[in-house]
Amino acid sequence: MYWKNFRVHFLNLTFSAGILVSGLLIIFPNFGQPQNRAFTFPEAVPLPQWRFKSSHTTEPPVEKYQQLLSQKSYQYTNNGLTLSIEMRYLQNLYHGDIDALITKYTAIKPSSILRYHKRLGYYGVGVDKQQAYLSACINPQGGSTFTHAQYRHNLYFNGISFDRLLPVLQGHEALIDKRCLWSHLSIPLHNSSPENTYEILEQAWFAWYNWWQPRFPKPGIISNTNLEKF
Numbered sequence: 001m002y003w004k005n006f007r008v009h010f011l012n013l014t015f016s017a018g019i020l021v022s023g024l025l026i027i028f029p030n031f032g033q034p035q036n037r038a039f040t041f042p043e044a045v046p047l048p049q050w051r052f053k054s055s056h057t058t059e060p061p062v063e064k065y066q067q068l069l070s071q072k073s074y075q076y077t078n079n080g081l082t083l084s085i086e087m088r089y090l091q092n093l094y095h096g097d098i099d100a101l102i103t104k105y106t107a108i109k110p111s112s113i114l115r116y117h118k119r120l121g122y123y124g125v126g127v128d129k130q131q132a133y134l135s136a137c138i139n140p141q142g143g144s145t146f147t148h149a150q151y152r153h154n155l156y157f158n159g160i161s162f163d164r165l166l167p168v169l170q171g172h173e174a175l176i177d178k179r180c181l182w183s184h185l186s187i188p189l190h191n192s193s194p195e196n197t198y199e200i201l202e203q204a205w206f207a208w209y210n211w212w213q214p215r216f217p218k219p220g221i222i223s224n225t226n227l228e229k230f
Contacts, residue, residue, distance in 0.1 A: 039089045039217040041072035048207050050076035050083060060088075065105070067092050076204075083204055086184040089217060093178045096151025098124055098135050101182060108133070114146055115202075120209050121154075122146040125198045131186045132197035134205050138181040140216050144209060151180075179219075181212060 053075040060068040070089040112124035121143025123136035136144040142154040
């Protein structure tokens with residue numbers, strides 16, 4: 001008798017869930033199917049204490065990197081130093097390990113040291129071929145991340161919120177938003193020590209993150225009309 005009652009309740013629950021999902025799909029036909037599109041990065045981004053030099057857009061090879069929607073590189077100068085910043089807009093990022101992304105998308109052999117800023121989040125610094133670098137993922141919600149564990153924790157603890165319920169139901173946003181603005185900053189070491197160069201990179205990164213995080217691309221946005229001009 002117990003198993004019979006359990007089976008009846010289970011079937012009723014399954015049937016009710018099926019009706020609920022069907023109703024949601026009728027009312028919200030795009031539920032769970034957001035349309036992420038290539039994001040047009042601005043030609044220039046303000047960076048305190050640095051002079052903008054140039055920017056360059058490269059069309060991503062979609063057939064090779066299906067997660068890569070857009071990319072752009074920026075260059076800045078200050079007191080004889082040249083700061084290069086590579087930005088990549090990624091979607092469907094199931095494994096948010098930045099060292100793995102560095103290996104996949106660049107010729108750099110990562111040797112990253114994990115660091116943390118209490119207001120911004122995690123990032124990694126390292127050296128390759130006399131270039132010091134700082135790399136991190138800017139997320140749609142929550143702080144920056146560097147390892148896969150940090151990325152997944154951020155997805156589920158900061159990415160799911162009640163105020164996103166309607167956009168998710170309407171299909172404008174995914175319930176689990178697996179997008180990332182991967183930022184990679186680098187400066188030649190020259191005669192400086194890695195630690196001194198990391199400090200320069202960190203100051204640039206703090207300003208860069210604070211400009212970009214509130215301007216994270218909205219799903220479906222394909223232009224930079226919502227961004228402030230430089």
